[in-house]
Amino acid sequence: MWPFRGGNANNGAQAAAPGPELFQDVPQVPGTSQYVPQSPPPTLASSTATAAPPAIPDEYTLDESIWKTIWRDIVTIGRNLRSVLIPVNWKFHGQAQALRNWDLWGPLVFMLVLAIVLSLGEANASAVFAMVFAEVALGAIVLTINVILLGGELVFFQAVCLLGYCLFPLVVAAIICASIANKWIRCLVTLGCLAWASVATIPFIGNAVPRGRKMLAVYPVMLMYVSLAWLAMVKT
Amino acid sequence: MQGAGPPGGHNPFGGPGANPFNAYQVDTTAQFADEVVPAVPQQPAGPPGGAFAPQGAWGGAGAAGAWGGSPQQPAQGSFGPQHVNLQFTDTTAQQYVSGTMGRGEERQNLVHHGAGSTDPGASSSVPGGMPFPQQQQQPYSAGDGAPSGGMPGAGGERGHRExxxxxxxxxxxxxxxxxxxxxxxVLWRVxxxxxxxxxxxxxxxxxKNPDLYGPFWAATTLIFITAVAGNFVSWLAWRKNNSISPPxxxxxxxxxxxxxxPSPSPALADSAGSELANVGRLLLSKMAQDQWFTDYTKLATSAAIFYGYIFIVGLIVWGVVKWFRGELKLVNVFCIYGYCLTVYVPVSIACVVPINWLQWLLVMLATAxxxxxxxxxxKNTxxxxxxxKAVPVLLAIVLAHIALxxxxKLYFFQY
Structure with missing residues (x-):
């Protein structure tokens, strides 16, 4: 599962002697909203914690049921989605913190759903599907490389993860526009979802690059989102 | 950092005492950059304790090595900015922050982050996955706030370059x-x-500083805009057809x-009666709706034309100049060819207006x-x-652009 999961892949070197961190993204109570995913390292704030960590985690993933494994991924997707798209309540553990635990399942799911929704009922559905999926997948990669080339420091898959999760509002817009015929409602919904996606993306992308280049990094993102929102809006 | 708890926060993997960072001995209550290590090494670790002994030197007294000994030598003079060279280690990517941070700036940063600012991007950068974007002044750090010297479009001339x-x-x-x-x-160049x-x-x-940002995104913008504008025009036509066409x-x-x-359905419908005619009309309107997305070949062709014009024609021009032993970098040629496409962006939007002579006028104006x-x-080069041979070469360049x-006009902005 390496290409799709961020957390555990980092521990490959220590696989022989698994520390407690190996299982850190296993939520102990899956699905409860009280769960704080990843705690930041004590960077600048004060920290007074002193004790030894528990030696052995109670939960192993090797012999668990498949449903449990899938559920854990679903919970991870939901958690990342929440922290990416509702960044307001996350003062210290922001997007980046949640994205430490990046996964590519969520982006894959949203890209597929968006492409399927946009291609439903088309005369040449496969071509639409191919174009939309290629645009979002290649777009995420190209946008990330663009930010890196502009001098920003991003962890590649984190940025791909964030850009993929930010497709969620557009998926919502596409589904709503596919089911509602009133063009004013469609316009409003599309604009709202576009604004939502932008609000979630732009700080991340804009702050990753040096100061004078925010526009250069943000503009291609907006290009992609606006074109996708356009496709969603004109969908019957 | 995996498994580390925030101060006083909720640590899902252990009690309040289960901080594996204990081994770092980081004094996180310090106030200034030369007293605190702003980010602990991002190594998801084995059992805390012995494995971290080398890194333990980062905190506390061992910091002298990391900071080039500057805290130890106040007599050396300046209280001004000290050079800070931090290396963040993450297991997924290498990250560096190198820059000059003065004390006041550092204090501001501390206040800024410590207050838990509401800007999600600003605060989100702290916990360690990302380096500090506000402090990260990568390609040039010294002149970041300073007014840029020289021509506005020159770029890359300030400060030191990586x-x-x-x-x-x-x-x-x-x-x-x-x-x-x-x-x-970029704005100046456009x-x-x-x-x-x-x-x-x-x-x-x-x-001195050609860029490929402009060429790439100019061509990409053109591709998307031609697609969307063509889409829009056919949508308008479809609506007009739908509302006007008598039953x-x-x-x-x-x-x-x-x-x-043209689908065969009208003929079929005429022969088979009104029910079939209804079906045929539905089919036709459906086809008309779906026509919005059928210009995929157009999308691919536009990508080929815009990218290909920059790349292939640029390559040829560069080759010719090199053939005559001229001084020209390939990137310069790509840069100039890419930026000369930007003028088509407003034109391609304006060509939505269905007036033929206006379209011709705009496209030809842009081409000129x-x-x-x-x-x-x-010319000079x-x-x-x-x-x-300068005249034929320049003529060829101009003719190629006019052909473009x-x-x-004949293929794309027709809509």
Whole structure:
């Protein structure tokens, strides 16, 4: 599962002697909203914690049921989605913190759903599907490389993860526009979802690059989102 | 950091005492950069304790090595900015922050982050996955706030520049050299490419710092805009058709581009009665709706034309100049050819208006501007390289651009 999961892949070197961190993204109570995913390292704030960590985690993933494994991924997707798209309540553990635990399942799911929704009922559905999926997948990669080339420091898959999760509002817009015929409602919904996606993306992308280049990094993102929102809006 | 708990926060993997960072001995209550290590090494670790003994030297007294001994030598003089060179280690990517941070700036940063600012991007950068974007002043740090010297579009002239050749060729960061521009630089270049006929200094300004950002995104913008505008026009035509077309039999294949593929359904419907006619009309309207997305070949062709024009024609021009032993970098040629396409962006939007002579006027105006821009900027280079053959070469450049304009008008901006 390496290409799709961020957390555990980092521990490959220590696989022989698994520390407690190996299982850190296993939520102990899956699905409860009280769960704080990843705690930041004590960077600048004060920290007074002193004790030894528990030696052995109670939960192993090797012999668990498949449903449990899938559920854990679903919970991870939901958690990342929440922290990416509702960044307001996350003062210290922001997007980046949640994205430490990046996964590519969520982006894959949203890209597929968006492409399927946009291609439903088309005369040449496969071509639409191919174009939309290629645009979002290649777009995420190209946008990330663009930010890196502009001098920003991003962890590649984190940025791909964030850009993929930010497709969620557009998926919502596409589904709503596919089911509602009133063009004013469609316009409003599309604009709202576009604004939502932008609000979630732009700080991340804009702050990753040096100061004078925010526009250069943000503009291609907006290009992609606006074109996708356009496709969603004109969908019957 | 995996499994570490926030101070007083909720640690899902242990009690309040289960902080594996204990081993670091980081004094996180310190106030200034030379007293605190702003980020602990990002190594998801084995059992805390012995494994971290080397890194334990980062905190506390061992910090002297990391800071170049500056805290120990106050007598050396300046209380001004101290050079801080931090290396963040993450297991997924290497990250560096190198820059000059003064004390006041540092204090501001501390206050800024400590207060838990509401800006999600600003605060989100702290916990360690990302380096500090506010402090990260990578390609040039010293002149970040200072007014840029020289020409506005020159770019990359301020401060020290990172030596990008230290990266291997497969690393994306090596090619930052070609993306070393600011927003103001790009805006200046775009503006200059539109009025290039009258102020032909694009080549001189960008000679030292050509960028590939503009060419790539200009071509990409054009591709998307032509697709969306074509989409929009056929949508308008479809709506007009739908609202105007009278009900049962006379479903005329309208001249609009949305009916490029006349379906056999009208004929079929006429012969088989009104029910079939209804079905046929539904089918036809469905086809007309779906026509919005059928210009995929057009999308691919536009990508081929815009990218190909920059790449292939640029390559040919560069090859010719090299053939005459001229001095010209390939990136400069790509840069100039990419920016000369930007003038088509507003034109392609304006071509939504369905007035043919206006479309011709706009496209030809844009083509003339672009061709003049190319001509004026290549003139000096080519005359100095090949004085005898300069006229045919320049003529070929201009003709190629005019051919591009004609092709765009006849194929793309037709909508």
């Amino acid at each position: 030596d990008y050749t230290k990266y291997p060729f497969y690393n994306v960061r090596r090619y930052r050299e070609y993306f070393d521009v600011d927003t103001t630089d 503006g200059n490419s539109m009025i290039g006929v009258f102020r032909p200094n694009f080549m001189e300004v960008t000679m 049962p039999p006379p479903i005329l294949p309208s001249p609009s581009p949305s009916n490029l593929s 501007l672009g061709a003049g821009f190319l001509f004026m900027n290549f 080519i005359y100095s390289a090949a004085p005898a 304009g004609l092709g765009l």
